[in-house]
Amino acid sequence: MPNLKVSDVTLTFGGLHALSGVNMDVKAGLITSIIGPNGAGKTSLLNCISGFYHPTSGEIHYNGQRLTKSSPHQVSKIGIARAFQNLELFRGLSVLDNLMLARHQNLSYGLLHALAFFGKASRVEAENREHVEKIIDFMELEAYRKQTVGNLSYGVQKSVEVARALTLAPQMILLDEPMAGMNIEEKEDMVRFIFDIKNEWEITVILVEHDLGVVMDISDQIYVLDFGEVIGSGDAEQVASNPKVIEAYIGEE
Amino acid sequence: MSANRWFATGNYFTTYREEQRIFSTHLDRLVFCLFLTAFFVWPFFIDLSTKYMLVLDNILIAVIAVYGLNLVLGFGGLISVGHAAFVGVGAYTVASLAGVIGEQHMLITHGWPLMIIGAGLMGAIFGLIVGLPALRLRHLYLLMATLSFQMIFEWTIGFLNFFNQGQFIYVGRVHWLTGEVGRNEHYLFWYYVLLVTVVICGFGVRNLLRTRYGRSLVAVRDNDRAADAMGMHPGLAKVFAFGLAGFFAGIAGAMQAYLDRGAGFETFTLHESIQYLAMTIVGGMGQLTGCFFGPAAIEILDLQMEHLAEWAGHILPSALDLATGLRPLSFGLVIVLFLMFEPRGIANWWRILRTYLKLWPFRY
Ligand SMILES: Nc1ncnc2c1ncn2[C@@H]1O[C@H](COP(=O)(O)OP(=O)(O)OP(=O)(O)O)[C@@H](O)[C@H]1O
Ligand SMILES: [Mg+2]
Numbered sequence: 087m088p089n090l091k092v093s094d095v096t097l098t099f100g101g102l103h104a105l106s107g108v109n110m111d112v113k114a115g116l117i118t119s120i121i122g123p124n125g126a127g128k129t130s131l132l133n134c135i136s137g138f139y140h141p142t143s144g145e146i147h148y149n150g151q152r153l154t155k156s157s158p159h160q161v162s163k164i165g166i167a168r169a170f171q172n173l174e175l176f177r178g179l180s181v182l183d184n185l186m187l188a189r190h191q192n193l194s195y196g197l198l199h200a201l202a203f204f205g206k207a208s209r210v211e212a213e214n215r216e217h218v219e220k221i222i223d224f225m226e227l228e229a230y231r232k233q234t235v236g237n238l239s240y241g242v243q244k245s246v247e248v249a250r251a252l253t254l255a256p257q258m259i260l261l262d263e264p265m266a267g268m269n270i271e272e273k274e275d276m277v278r279f280i281f282d283i284k285n286e287w288e289i290t291v292i293l294v295e296h297d298l299g300v301v302m303d304i305s306d307q308i309y310v311l312d313f314g315e316v317i318g319s320g321d322a323e324q325v326a327s328n329p330k331v332i333e334a335y336i337g338e339e
Numbered sequence: 340m341s342a343n344r345w346f347a348t349g350n351y352f353t354t355y356r357e358e359q360r361i362f363s364t365h366l367d368r369l370v371f372c373l374f375l376t377a378f379f380v381w382p383f384f385i386d387l388s389t390k391y392m393l394v395l396d397n398i399l400i401a402v403i404a405v406y407g408l409n410l411v412l413g414f415g416g417l418i419s420v421g422h423a424a425f426v427g428v429g430a431y432t433v434a435s436l437a438g439v440i441g442e443q444h445m446l447i448t449h450g451w452p453l454m455i456i457g458a459g460l461m462g463a464i465f466g467l468i469v470g471l472p473a474l475r476l477r478h479l480y481l482l483m484a485t486l487s488f489q490m491i492f493e494w495t496i497g498f499l500n501f502f503n504q505g506q507f508i509y510v511g512r513v514h515w516l517t518g519e520v521g522r523n524e525h526y527l528f529w530y531y532v533l534l535v536t537v538v539i540c541g542f543g544v545r546n547l548l549r550t551r552y553g554r555s556l557v558a559v560r561d562n563d564r565a566a567d568a569m570g571m572h573p574g575l576a577k578v579f580a581f582g583l584a585g586f587f588a589g590i591a592g593a594m595q596a597y598l599d600r601g602a603g604f605e606t607f608t609l610h611e612s613i614q615y616l617a618m619t620i621v622g623g624m625g626q627l628t629g630c631f632f633g634p635a636a637i638e639i640l641d642l643q644m645e646h647l648a649e650w651a652g653h654i655l656p657s658a659l660d661l662a663t664g665l666r667p668l669s670f671g672l673v674i675v676l677f678l679m680f681e682p683r684g685i686a687n688w689w690r691i692l693r694t695y696l697k698l699w700p701f702r703y
Contacts, residue, residue: 136568158567168568176561187558191570193551200553203546211550254570 089113090135090166090258090292095144097130097314104130105314108144112258112307117284117291119301122311123334128294129171131311132260135292136168137161148258163191167256169247171263171294177236181227181246184235185218188253192217218253225249225279241268245276252283258290259283265297273297277304302326310334378534382527392526394638396598399533400591401634405618406544407587412616413624414553415580416560417473418482421489422615425585427496427607428465429458429592434508434602435501442511442601451513455536455593462589463582470581474574489609496604505604510596529598536594540587545627547583556580557625610667614641617670621677623684632685637670644669 092110096103105127112118120128133139135146137158146153153161162168176184193214199207222228225245230238235246248264261280265273277300283289295301301308302322310318310331318328325331387395408422433454437447447454465488472484497505512519513528520528547553555576558566563573596602614637622633644666651665677684 138564138567157572158564159570159572162568162570170565170568174562174565174568176558176565178561179557183554183557187554187566188569190551190555190558195550197552200547200550201543203550207546207550250569 089149090290091145091147092131092135093145093147095131095134095141095146097127097134097139098142103314105134105141108311108314108316110309110316110319112290112292114257114290115284115288116306117280117293117304118307118309119293119295119305120309120311121295121298121301126311127314128311129262130314132168132262132292132294135161136166136260159191162254162256165257166260167251167254167258168260169251169262169264171266173240173243173247175235175243175246175250177234179235180232181222181230181235181238181249182218182232184246184250185221185253186214188250189214189218192255217255221249221253224282225252226275241272244268245272245279248276248279252287252289256289258292260292260294262294263296264293265295265300273300280304375538379531382530389526392530393598394642396526396529396533398634398638399530399537400595400598401615401618401638402537402630403533403540403594404588404591404615405622405630405634406540407584407591408615408619409622409624409627409630410544410556410587411580411584412619413626413629414548414556414560415577417577417580418478419485419581419584420482420609420612420616421469421485421487421492422584422588423607423609423611424489424492425462425466425469425588426592426595426611426615427492427602427604428585429462429589429594430596430602430607431496431502431508431592432458432461432589433593433596434510437510437601438501438503438508442509444511447513448511448519449514451597455590455597458593458596459586459590462592463586466585466588467578467582469585470578473577473581486609489612493604493608496607502604507601507603509601512600513597526598529594533594533598536590540590541627541630544630548627552579613667613670613674617674620674621684623686624682626684626686626690628689629684629686632689636685637673640669640673641666 090110090112092108092112095105095108097105108127108131110118110131120131122128130139134141135153137153137156137160140155144154148164148166151164153164153166156164158168176187179187193210195207195210199205203211222231225248227242227245227249230242230246235243238246244264244267248259248261251259251261264280265276268276280291280293281304284291293301293305305322308319308322308325309316310325310328312330312334317334318325318331320328404422404426407425408419411417411419433447436454437444440446469485469488473481476484496502502508512521512525514520515528555566555571556579558569558571559573559576566573566576592607595606599606618633618637619629620633621636622631623629648665681687
């Protein structure tokens with residue numbers, strides 16, 4: 087059973103415990119959400135999985151493979167893609183180029199082929215473009231294809247961020263607040279996309295999201311973080327009736 | 340695809356293969372071919388003096404070197420102030436071998452294409468080594484690393500007997516199908532060799548930029564965190580950029596050695612490195628066309644400064660020293676002016692002009 091296993095992960099910055107003893111089991115083919123108040127450590131957890139941070143202690147395994155000390159490009163090659171909370175797009179490039187860049191690891195041709203742009207390189211690049219176009223189609227970004235990313239509205243940039251992660255053709259996708267800053271309509275679209283990513287593309291989703299309504303609706307499994315600790319987990323009902331979770335959320339308001 | 344591949348004002352591709360074309364319309368390609376033909380045939384009609392022929396050859400050599408620097412600086416966003424040293428590596432690959440096996444050895448005189456490629460590889464090796472710090476270091480540190488390479492290069496050439504302590508090492512005249520290339524045809528012969536090299540390397544760079552190799556450079560320049568998440572190794576991409584830069588520099592250097600009939604250390608100093616930087620910035624960082632405009636503009640500027648210095652020297656002999664200082668000063672000035680007012684360089688003017696011509700007169 088392919089899955090992601092986070093075992094007893096602790097991450098400290100100086101004296102600050104961003105994560106302490108986090109355990110998480112992400113099952114393949116499902117949508118697993120991570121919720122929690124601001125500063126709870128959600129992004130830090132994603133950073134540990136995707137290799138931007140390395141846990142101070144604890145282990146992370148994916149399908150039995152150890153990710154604890156891997157760097158981001160290694161994690162990405164294993165098949166785990168990431169969309170960032172704070173946009174990390176190639177701002178000066180077009181939407182198309184941003185997505186083409188994400189195909190890097192799926193392209194294989196040598197330097198000499200590339201220099202001559204002949205044979206394999208040219209064929210692979212054309213197929214590549216086709217793949218990218220499929221994603222643009224799916225995420226409904228046709229209208230922005232050739233526009234410079236930096237000039238697009240925040241909501242659209244968020245979509246591009248998700249589209250780019252999808253272009254990596256991953257088995258698992260980490261989405262860090264993909265709906266933050268979107269208007270209602272964009273939000274509804276995004277929820278639909280996430281559903282399709284799970285059902286049609288058969289990609290395992292880890293979703294960090296503040297909108298509890300959305301989370302309760304679409305998640306198969308939810309983890310609640312507070313001050314770097316998992317205070318509750320389970321399906322929507324279990325989490326909603328967990329007194330610790332209620333306290334944390336009421337305490338926040 | 341539109342029926343008219345001559346005057347298309349937009350794009351009408353129907354397959355992605357069509358979009359891969361370098362020239363989207365027949366007209367573009369025709370203009371390019373005419374342009375290129377003009378470069379090949381003008382010497383049959385115009386007799387340029389040796390002095391200007393040399394300037395032209397030097398521009399073409401600089402174009403090849405700037406291909407390399409632009410890949411590092413423009414596309415990779417990495418500063419390198421030691422580019423002339425890499426060019427020097429290429430030149431000294433040829434010159435020191437000529438010193439060892441004799442300047443008239445067959446390998447030097449007949450095997451010159453091999454020597455040029457070999458010098459390119461040597462440049463690439465040095466590029467990779469000097470680029471290694473890019474695995475970890477950035478900006479200011481990288482500047483120091485490349486500057487150190489420039490210094491070490493100058494010191495090595497200047498002190499070792501093997502390199503004749505920086506004094507001129509001769510390289511023999513090359514042979515071509517018609518026999519030895521004599522004194523009179525020397526500059527014209529190299530003009531053609533250089534032109535062909537510029538075209539081949541130009542297509543090479545153009546192709547590289549539209550494949551994963553070129554894209555990873557740009558990705559690392561724009562956002563290396565994201566590049567990392569996209570499965571690229573940011574450090575390796577940077578080292579690779581330095582390797583490529585070294586390769587083009589090495590080729591340029593070997594050709595410089597053949598053109599000058601030898602190598603001396605003063606052709607590859609920090610001053611030349613700054614000059615390459617000026618060419619890249621003025622031409623347009625991250626623009627392939629910039630690789631042509633930059634060297635032409637700077638060489639012409641240099642020529643004008645030389646005239647100015649001569650003229651000043653005539654009028655005021657005591658101002659001669661001041662006038663020689665004018666050249667480095669002028670490079671510094673154009674770098675600053677372009678960075679301030681036209682960071683996209685002359686290539687941007689070209690782009691604007693082209694867009695204008697393409698829509699003229701409203702072809703719809
Ligand atoms: N690089 C860092 N250096 C120091 N402290 C950090 C660093 N990254 C995160 N932190 C701290 O770790 C804690 C958790 O941050 P994190 O970004 O993971 O929270 P979050 O749950 O994603 O919050 P939000 O909902 O606001 O995105 C915060 O207190 C934050 O200040
Ligand atoms: Mg966060």
